[in-house]
Amino acid sequence: MADTVPIIDAKNLRKVFNGTTAVDGLSFQLFPGECLGLLGPNGAGKTSTIRMVYAFSPMNGGSLKVFGIDIKTGWREIKARIGVCQQENNLDPDLSVLQNLELFARYYDITKKDAKDRARQLLQFIALEHRSEDKVTSLSGGMMRRLVLARALINNPEMLVLDEPTTGLDPQSRHQVWERLELLRANGLSILLTTHYMDEAYRLCDRLIIMDHGKILVEGEPVDLIRRYAGEQVVEIVNPGPEVREFIQTSGYMHDMLDHRIILYGREDDNLFELIGEKFCTEGCIKRMATLEDVFLRLTGRELRE
Amino acid sequence: MIDLLQVRNISRRFSRVWNRNLVVYRKIWLVNFLVPLLEPLLYLTAFGVGLSALIGQVPYEGKELPYVVFIAPALLSITMMYNAFFENTYASFVRMYYQKTFDAMMATPLSLEDIIAGEIVWGATKSVIATAIMLLVVSLFGLIEYPQGLLILPLSFLGGLAFGATGMVFTGIVPSIDMFNLPIFLLITPMFLFSGTFFPIDTLPDWAQSISHVLPLTHLVNLCRGLALGELHAGMILSVIYLLLLTVIVFPIALVVMRRRLIK
Known part of the structure; x- marks a missing residue:
């Protein structure tokens, strides 16, 4: 993998909030087609890290390239090529299910016609086509989460960033989300995710980083990590x-x-x-x-x- | 750190944010149309039928005006102020704070500045729509001179930008939605009363007149009244400059405070 351009190339990332260091010299890479999981207790710096990756938070130090583009100058292009599921279900409650996708597509400069087609496809993908005209507030937690996932895919992203994609979902809904993520992974989509669920990390991720206090503790494939640290x-x-x-x-x-x-x-x-x-x-x-x-x-x- | 060049982060994509608000507005367009349609009727009945019997004529710029002719442009100006200011305070705050709409948008190629610009231009657009409806109603009563009166529409956009951007500054700094009561009580309500809206400013004592001339609504009313009466005068140029300057100063401040609030 050494000769391929990494999707994410982070070197010495630092993030400081009011004097508290949230991310303290983090370096990692995400390779094409890979699913990388960031694990860590609350406050470990996972969300701060991925917020820098999708150009939501400016970094206080280090360098960060996504698709080989420097995030400081190319943030708009980078954001156009990735899909993001934030921790909160920040769907637009003023809009219907279908409109949530269609209008979001417009933020990516996707034409109205393409937006409509893409939105319909994605509703099918998440099995919500029968709810397309409903208000998002009438959806269950699991449906909302699937819709957030669909929304993150509206621009056909080359990388997906998922911040705790299944937190708060019932087991059925979690498996629904997992199955779709596995499909996407099988299609070669690169994924960066954070989670508190070890079964989720084990099932979805090729490689894991366990971090705490803004630093990497260990890094490796799930099976290897288990063998190494828990026999x-x-x-x-x-x-x-x-x-x-x-x-x-x-x-x-x-x-x-x-x-x-x-x-x-x-x-x-x-x-x-x-x-x-x-x-x-x-x-x-x-x-x-x-x-x-x-x-x-x-x-x-x-x-x-x- | 304040980056005064934040304005450079605004791209034409701000229109997508504007469009999102338009789509939501159209969903309940009837309700949205009803207020500017009925509000002038209420005011004109109360003031025109009730009060003008007591007041009779109002002296303005060396002429005597019937009271309803005097207040009709003020009603339009107040509508411009209210629509933009309330849109970019309460409504924007709800989208930003409760609905997290801005957070979701910031994960797309939109910049924070695109979002805020889209919101402020939307506030100004709401001001134009409401003004247009109200203008139609008061015109039916013969209270507007044309063609000069048509210029009230572009004026409602400028007034909307100035008051919307001002509202957005408060949205960037208030800790909770209830705190909007403060700028409304300290700024909006005094302007509603003392900007030459319901009585001419020159009836006030000198010191109060000076304060009144600093209020943006005074200038908006001055312009609107000039256009509605079809009598353009030199003082109107100063009022246009005042509103332009206010917009040019307040708009970047809105960007700065919103960046401080949302980018962590």
């Missing part, structure tokens, strides 16, 4: 006694010691469950696969971010 097998010991705590501390296994629980990370062939189970599992042990959530919590800590 393969996980054993959770509920209400562990002092003996098992001591045993694990001296055993050298990757683990997290919590108040009422020990989480032990190991390889497939470590046979952790058998090892622990026979001796210590008085109150209950859970054996499960390692997940991205383990990686995330291990790297960013378990304290609340508020």
Whole structure:
């Protein structure tokens, strides 16, 4: 991939709000056809980062090129070639479903006729053609989200920027959105997304960046990250006694010691469950696969971010 | 940092923002038309039938005018001010703050400056539409001299720009929508009363006259009355310059305060 021009080329990005550094020297690239996920707790700087990418927020330092164009001078062209789903459903409540798409197309200088055609196609794509004349305020949360997605596709973008695309949706709606994103990805659309859902990141993203305090903690493919930071097998010991705590501390296994629980990370062939189970599992042990959530919590800590 | 060259970020795409507002306006055009259609009838009945019996003639520029002839241009001027000012305060604030319409637009090739320019020009357009309807009504009563009276339409655009841009400055700085009460109480209502609208300014004490001459509505009324009576005079040139200057100064300030508010 080294010889292709990256869709996004960010070097040392910085963003400061009233003296607080939200993004602190972030460098990353997004390659054509790739789906890159930005993960991090609240306040990690995800939204600040992608807002710089779609030229919403000016940056305080570093350099940023999208499609090889410097964002400082070419912001209008860049914005014309990308599609953005912001965190909030900021659909236009004064307009109908269809008009939301048609008028948005006009902001891109798409002709009226093309706007109409494109809007109809997209309504079909998100399965909302039967609601085209309705007010957007009458739509369910999931429908609104799909409409926001359709709106972001109105200009046939070369890159899609998604800020928490499925936050607040019920499982059915989330899967509806995912299926469409997977279709788009399969068609070669490059995607940059942020999410709080690890299953979403695992399912959609080719590569992940986990960040905190405006900096990158780790970067890699989901499977690799899991293997590296959480192993393969996980054993959770509920209400562990002092003996098992001591045993694990001296055993050298990757683990997290919590108040009422020990989480032990190991390889497939470590046979952790058998090892622990026979001796210590008085109150209950859970054996499960390692997940991205383990990686995330291990790297960013378990304290609340508020 | 204030970048006074923000104006350069305005492109012809501002018309798309204007068009969006027009589409929404047309959805309830009947309601939108009704106010400028009926409002002058209310005023003319109240003032023309009720008050003018008491007042009789009003001295203006060395002539005696029937009271309804005197106030008809003022009603038009007030309509220009209200339509643009309220559009670019309450209505723009709702779109910006509650509906997040501007946020969505800023993810497209539109610049913030395109959006604000589109909003202000839309405010001026609303002023033109309302003025045109009202002009039609008062003309039926024979209160407007033509062809000079036709110039009231371009005047309503200029007045709309000046008052719309002023309203947009407040939209850029008020913390909440209720705070618009303040500029309305301190600026709009005094102008409504003391800009030579319902009585000639020269009946006021000198100090009050000086204040009155600083108010933009005074100049709008002065122009509108001159055109409606079909009597153009030199003082009108100063009033045009005043309104142009006001627009040229306030418009960039609106861009600056909106950028400060929205670009983070």
